[in-house]
Amino acid sequence: ENTPRMPVIWEHYQECTCCSESFIRSDHPIVADIILDRISLDYTLTLMAASGHQAEAAKQETMKKYKGEYILCVEGSIPLGDDGNYCCIAGKTAKESFLEAAEGAKAIIAWGSCASNGCVQAAKPNPTEATPIHKIVKNKPIIRVPGCPPIGEVMAGVIVHVVAFGRLPELDRLGRPKAFYAKRVHDSCYRRPYYDAGLFAETFDDKNAKDGYCLYKLGCKGPMTYNSCGTIKWNNGVSYPIQSGHGCIGCSEANFWDNGPFYER
Ligand code: SF4
Ligand code: SF4
Ligand code: F3S
DSSP states (O other), X not given: OOSOOEEXXXXXXXXXXXXXXXXXXXXXXXXXXIIIIIEEEEEETTTOSOOHHHHHHHHHHHHHHTTTTEEEXXXXXXXXXXXXXXXXXXXXXHHHHHHHHHHTEEEEEEEHHHHHHOGGGGSTXXXXXXXXXXXXXXXXXXXXXXXXXXXXXXHHHHHHXXXXXXXXXXXXXXXXXXXXXXXXXXXXXXXXXXXXXXXXXXXXXXXXXXXXXXXXXXXXXXXXXXOXXXXXXXXXXXXXXXXXXXXXXXXXXXXXXXXXXXXXX
C-alpha cells in the first residue's frame, strides 16, 4: 500500500486509438484496478482529464521527476517523411516527442501493430514513411505487443508484469512477450481438427463454414500468425474472429496489409 505507483507516459502518434479502446476493455485484470491502483497514468491524451498546456506540463513534470523510472507506452507509428510534419503534438513532431520521452524511460512498450510494425500507415506506398519505434530508439528495452489492436487482457498482462515484478516479461527474438506470442492462432484454433482432416469451408456462408470447418481456403492466416486469440479470445473471452466465421487476417504480423489478399474468394 505504501509503494508508489509506477509512473506511465502513454503517447499517441499515427494511430486509430483502438489499442486504447481494447486496453480499457480488459476484464482480467480490470483496467480500472490497473489505472487506479497499480500505475500512475500521468500523460495520455485520450484518458486524462487535462488537455493542452496542462497535459503537456504534466508530462514534462513526470519526465523530470521520474527520470529513469517511468514506463513509456507508445500507440502509433512515427512518420519520418517530410521532416515528420504529418504528426505533430504540442509543436513537436512525433519523432521529437518520442525521442524526448524515450530518453528518461526505464522501458518502452510498443502497443499494437502501428508502434510494433508500422501497420496500415506503413502499407505500400507508405506515404508518410511511417516507422515502428524500435527502428528509431535502439538503446532502450522495448516490448513489442503487436495486434490491430492487441487483446486487452494481453496489454493489461504486459503492463502488470512490468509493474509487479519490476522487470520485462520474457521476450522472443522479435521482442514479443513469449507468454502471449509463442504460439500461432492455428495451434489453438477450435476448427483445427477440420484442417487436420482436410475439411474446408468453400464459401463464407456455406453450411460447412457454420458447422466449424476450417477457413484456410477462404484466406485464413492463422497458420502464419502468432497471437493468443484462440485461448484468451476477445470481448472478455466470448469469441474471436475465426469463431465469428471470419478468417484470421494476420493482424499481429508485420506487413499484414501488404501480405494479403485477406480473402481468397
Ligand atoms: Fe489502431 Fe491497429 Fe494501430 Fe492499434 S495497431 S492504433 S488498432 S491501427
Ligand atoms: Fe488454422 Fe485458420 Fe483453419 Fe483455424 S480456421 S484451423 S487457424 S487455417
Ligand atoms: Fe488478429 Fe488473427 Fe487474432 S486477425 S485478432 S491475430 S485471429
